Amino acid sequence: MNSSLSPFPASASSESTRTPQARILLDACNVLRTESAGLHAMIAALDAPPTPDGGGLGQAFIQAITRILSDNMRVVVTGIGKSGHIGRKIQATLASTGTPAIFVHPAEASHGDLGMLQKGDAVLAISNSGETSEMADIISHTRRFGMLLIAMTSCADSTLARTADIVLLLPRAPEACPNGLAPTTSSTMQLALGDALAIVLLQRRGFSASDFGIFHPGGRLGTQLRRVRELMHLGSSMPLGAPDMSLRQVIVEMTRKAFGCMGVVDADNRLVGLITDRDLRLALDLDLDHTHAADIMNTRPQTLGPDVLAAEALRIMNDRPRPISSIFVLDDTNQPVGIVHLHDLLRAGIA
Template structure:
């Protein structure tokens, strides 16, 4: 290939599109090939009382590390054991109660031999992901998930590309099937992802809201002179209005004050200028949902009152709380 051709961005785009098209075809073939063996593999992994031990060599090992991480973060205890290290002491990490998920496209990876023998010795469930149904690994496994024949995406057909993409996607399918079986929820997910933006999105409103004396609330008959002092003191830019039963029935915001501005404002009562039926949220809602409610409709708001099932205010959440949490 000439230097001019290598430097042509059009050729780069053509190559990239061909790679993605080839790998997409492999994924479609993989989806069509799934059957009872997949359900059997998931069932065996689900019944493990210990961990799912993932192993593979080379590119399959790199894919295996990601599969193990995905399993662990979605409710299936898992770890990656390097097959070469397993033969030098790390087999001790694999104990009764564990299940083994072994990856090898050829199914003849020599470094997996000791790990496979260890799994057979202790009668551990062994699931294989391989491209050859007649390979040593496939025949030794309790269940073999066979990758369909598909062209590798490199022009020589040698570099693991489509095959590793299929391995990775099949690992994701196993992980999602297992989390579905376990009834894994967003709350469970958050407990495994407490850090970063994802952790913030999965936090609950109750974790971020202000409570007690910090909540700005008043009765409908309060004079606006006193209400303004209270709004200024609480610093949320709003004031919740409770009825005689303690239920939140209205809100006074900076916008309400501007609309009611006049010489008699301080002598008027809260009920005269409040907005009825303010936007609210429950304490068990996700922080991400609170952000959506704040941004919903034609006019975004910067604060939400948090109410219990009986509509009594139990807290308040400001957009700055979401910013500090790394969400907004």
């Protein structure tokens, strides 16, 4: 074992000197090293030049991406056993990142679920051995109706590989299981290659964080991807006034709306300034009836657009030299369309 990778000192490298706890961690690290070696072998296979016949994992990967995108295909993922569990995760990742995808269990496909497959679908069949008998019906169905069959397998001469249109051939790599039986390295490689498919498709589609939020409206992720427009206060709830408004009137407006600030708008309803509680405190020794909003307002206030992420709005409010508690939301013409308060963001779970 490479001692530079060991979490233990060289003096403890002998098996006989290791404590039971150290041996547990060593075994765990060896599992991860074995699986990591499989991932590195797959990276090398993807990055290798095409074979003399124009094949290879990299070329097959390119073909799969190109066909799915050019024909705007839905991806039907199938597999059984551990490959099936990996397939379900790959399907979920595809669907949540902009590629329509479903999972069809091979056994259920033979009992009616073949009806879920449609012409124009791409079927991603996952089988490490490529000889999974339960997949026979779904494979035959793709051949009968001319669907694109993409195989993900480690066996180039398997039935699945010989039948498929595109073969994502995983390099042979030892399983982390000491008996070489439990799918470990092979399933990790399947999962990683499925992630690569999904993310490359995402990138080629120009799938954005906003698009991602549409498919993840629930939970913390959905909360973080909410837009300011979803949380801002509208219309008459906004504290607004004209530049010639007296400070006494400003105090009344700010007290009534309770945002700790007031936006100053011109005759075209464009925001030209902002008055905060701090600005008022500094102006309390002035004549409240003869001093106007324009005399004390900040003419370069921080503002947001309505499509800014709520999480970004919170960062902007907190990162200023003096954190602010409220911020106006402007449209393209600099007219206020809303105002958002720090408490609105915190209540929505943006923190």
